[in-house]
Amino acid sequence: xxxxxxxxxxxxxxxxxxxxxxxxxxxxxxxxxxxxxxxxxxxxxxxxxxxxxxxxxxxxxxxxxxxxxxxxxxxxxxxxxxxxxxxxxxxxxxxxxxxxxxxxxxxxxxxxxxxxxxxxxxxxxxxxxxxxxxxxxxxxxxxxxxxxxxxxxxxxxxxxxxxxxxxxxxxxxxxxxxxxxxxxxxxxxxxxxxxxxxxxxxxxxxxxxxxxxxxxxxxxxxxxxxxxxxxxxxxxxxxxxxxxxxxxxxxxxxxxxxxxxxxxxxxxxxxxxxxxxxxxxxxxxxxxxxxxxxxxxxxxxxxxxxxxxxxxxxxxxxxxxxxxxxxxxxx
Amino acid sequence: xxxxxxxxxxxxxxxxxxxxxxxxxxxxxxxxxxxxxxxxxxxxxxxxxxxxxxxxxxxxxxxxxxxxxxxxxxxxxxxxxxxxxxxxxxxxxxxxxxxxxxxxxxxxxxxxxxxxxxxxxxxxxxxxxxxxxxxxxxxxxxxxxxxxxxxxxxxxxxxxxxxxxxxxxxxxxxxxxxxxxxxxxxxxxxxxxxxxxxxxxxxxxxxxxxxxxxxxxxxxxxxxxxxxxxxxxxxxxxxxxxxxxxxxxxxxxxxxxxxxxxxxxxxxxxxxxxxxxxxxxxxxxxxxxxxxxxxxxxx
Numbered sequence: 001x002x003x004x005x006x007x008x009x010x011x012x013x014x015x016x017x018x019x020x021x022x023x024x025x026x027x028x029x030x031x032x033x034x035x036x037x038x039x040x041x042x043x044x045x046x047x048x049x050x051x052x053x054x055x056x057x058x059x060x061x062x063x064x065x066x067x068x069x070x071x072x073x074x075x076x077x078x079x080x081x082x083x084x085x086x087x088x089x090x091x092x093x094x095x096x097x098x099x100x101x102x103x104x105x106x107x108x109x110x111x112x113x114x115x116x117x118x119x120x121x122x123x124x125x126x127x128x129x130x131x132x133x134x135x136x137x138x139x140x141x142x143x144x145x146x147x148x149x150x151x152x153x154x155x156x157x158x159x160x161x162x163x164x165x166x167x168x169x170x171x172x173x174x175x176x177x178x179x180x181x182x183x184x185x186x187x188x189x190x191x192x193x194x195x196x197x198x199x200x201x202x203x204x205x206x207x208x209x210x211x212x213x214x215x216x217x218x219x220x221x222x223x224x225x226x227x228x229x230x231x232x233x234x235x236x237x238x239x240x241x242x243x244x245x246x247x248x249x250x251x252x253x254x255x256x257x258x259x260x261x262x263x264x265x266x267x268x269x270x271x272x273x274x275x276x277x278x279x280x281x282x283x284x285x286x287x288x289x290x291x292x293x294x295x296x297x298x299x300x301x302x303x304x305x306x307x308x309x310x311x312x313x314x315x316x317x318x319x320x321x322x323x324x325x326x327x328x329x330x331x
Numbered sequence: 332x333x334x335x336x337x338x339x340x341x342x343x344x345x346x347x348x349x350x351x352x353x354x355x356x357x358x359x360x361x362x363x364x365x366x367x368x369x370x371x372x373x374x375x376x377x378x379x380x381x382x383x384x385x386x387x388x389x390x391x392x393x394x395x396x397x398x399x400x401x402x403x404x405x406x407x408x409x410x411x412x413x414x415x416x417x418x419x420x421x422x423x424x425x426x427x428x429x430x431x432x433x434x435x436x437x438x439x440x441x442x443x444x445x446x447x448x449x450x451x452x453x454x455x456x457x458x459x460x461x462x463x464x465x466x467x468x469x470x471x472x473x474x475x476x477x478x479x480x481x482x483x484x485x486x487x488x489x490x491x492x493x494x495x496x497x498x499x500x501x502x503x504x505x506x507x508x509x510x511x512x513x514x515x516x517x518x519x520x521x522x523x524x525x526x527x528x529x530x531x532x533x534x535x536x537x538x539x540x541x542x543x544x545x546x547x548x549x550x551x552x553x554x555x556x557x558x559x560x561x562x563x564x565x566x567x568x569x570x571x572x573x574x575x576x577x578x579x580x581x582x583x584x585x586x587x588x589x590x591x592x593x594x595x596x597x598x599x600x601x602x603x604x605x606x607x608x609x610x611x612x613x614x615x616x617x618x619x620x621x622x623x624x625x626x627x628x629x630x
Contacts, residue, residue: 015466015470150585151605266473267563293477
């Protein structure tokens with residue numbers, strides 16, 4: 001078990017290192033000079049002002065020292081939690097801007113992931129090998145997983161927000177309210193939270209339901225299921241065993257899907273102008289705020305790594321084979 | 332969300348019975364999921380090929396009165412700027428197929444290369460490749476795509492496909508590695524090795540054909556994945572700088588408040604296009620699974 005965690009930890013450390021290196025290298029490898037384009041965008045009137053600004057940005061980026069030193073400085077700043085100054089929200093530090101957005105994203109993602117995982121798996125297991133359900137509801141599941149997140153979000157916003165007018169479709173809470181701890185404010189938060197949550201939940205749900213359905217079908221064809229059936233075990237018991245075995249790949253699947261799930265949250269937030277990380281990313285791109293974009297990238301990587309680690313722990317708790325060191329844990 | 336259904340119990344039985352291919356075809360033509368999915372995909376493919384010939388103007392041209400609902404002249408209506416939504420849609424379909432084939436294909440090639448090499452060679456090569464695979468596997472693809480695309484001045488469908496391919500191969504590599512592992516010690520592979528067949532020929536002549544059906548299904552899933560990734564990137568505003576795509580249409584419609592203005596003809600077609608194509612591919616995949624794996628056929 002120590003070996004299992006040691007290995008995982010090494011992988012995560014390496015991944016973090018690679019991510020930071022990508023973050024460092026991309027701006028420096030890309031064609032064009034980011035400093036010059038930023039100066040050009042500012043539209044300075046006199047050449048002296050432009051020169052001063054160029055110098056200022058060169059110093060901020062730390063471009064005036066050799067590349068290896070830039071790299072070390074980059075790490076040093078990172079470990080201090082300094083991700084630079086946002087250009088869009090000048091002069092706020094990027095770390096602070098992101099920290100304010102993260103709770104919104106988490107509030108959407110965590111319930112959507114957990115609930116859809118449980119509901120989808122239960123439902124998929126229930127539908128498997130039941131002719132009627134299998135033939136009617138599974139196509140729906142496939143259409144749901146194939147739906148681009150933003151399109152489902154757009155449709156929901158349009159149908160329930162604009163036409164029916166039940167839910168608000170923009171912002172994290174009503175613009176007329178100031179954040180206080182009152183019932184109206186919490187109610188407004190919930191009303192704004194609901195549609196993005198449902199939209200994410202539905203797409204995730206389709207994926208889990210289908211995955212589980214396929215898994216259960218394989219398990220029901222496994223030797224142990226046939227053996228149990230031959231012994232005359234009730235169908236419910238056989239399905240229970242199959243479910244436990246089928247749930248393991250679904251946990252691994254959750255780890256594998258994290259990247260896609262985050263992508264879904266990003267675009268859903270954009271549709272609903274929900275003030276989380278996705279919204280920040282859009283603003284960063286629109287305003288060419290590369291510090292903010294790079295900060296958001298690092299936060300996503302760290303979040304995904306943490307989530308992977310939690311899933312590893314859950315896997316050990318659920319699968320006894322990893323605990324006794326008998327292999328298993330392929331996650 | 333892709334469905335890793337093919338990860339499990341793919342049957343690696345070695346059957347070279349002459350009738351095997353005909354049997355697969357027999358079941359393929361009778362599989363409703365496969366035939367239905369294929370029909371939808373072909374329908375959109377034909378639309379993508381023929382569509383641009385049916386319309387006189389380019390996707391970004393300002394051709395008519397703005398904000399027109401669908402009419403006999405503008406089949407899908409026009410945008411806020413008087414662009415023809417139908418023209419955008421059919422050109423966007425082309426971009427969708429291109430990015431799916433290029434991105435999915437590249438991912439499959441890299442994944443196969445890494446998977447075969449790691450699985451067949453084993454030892455240190457395997458350890459190293461496995462480490463790289465695991466690292467790229469936990470890197471969130473979209474975040475990496477974001478950061479690279481944001482710095483690119485000129486973006487095209489091809490560049491998009493390239494970066495999608497470079498970062499989404501790990502799960503393919505892992506699945507193929509596992510299967511290669513189980514095939515590597517079979518008698519016929521040993522025999523080929525003893526007779527001095529070069530490694531590359533063993534991999535492509537002896538091992539790969541036994542997973543042909545699996546590889547094909549993997550490509551289908553990757554196609555869908557690449558299309559969805561590209562649409563996501565386009566929607567965030569990192570789409571192709573020239574031309575049009577379905578994701579870009581969605582991006583524009585939201586950016587110019589098609590929602591609030593009730594211009595449903597602008598944002599519904601691109602979404603239907605993506606969903607139908609990707610969904611049809613997924614359903615085809617299930618159908619293929621049933622064709623190749625007799626255990627799954629419905630009784």
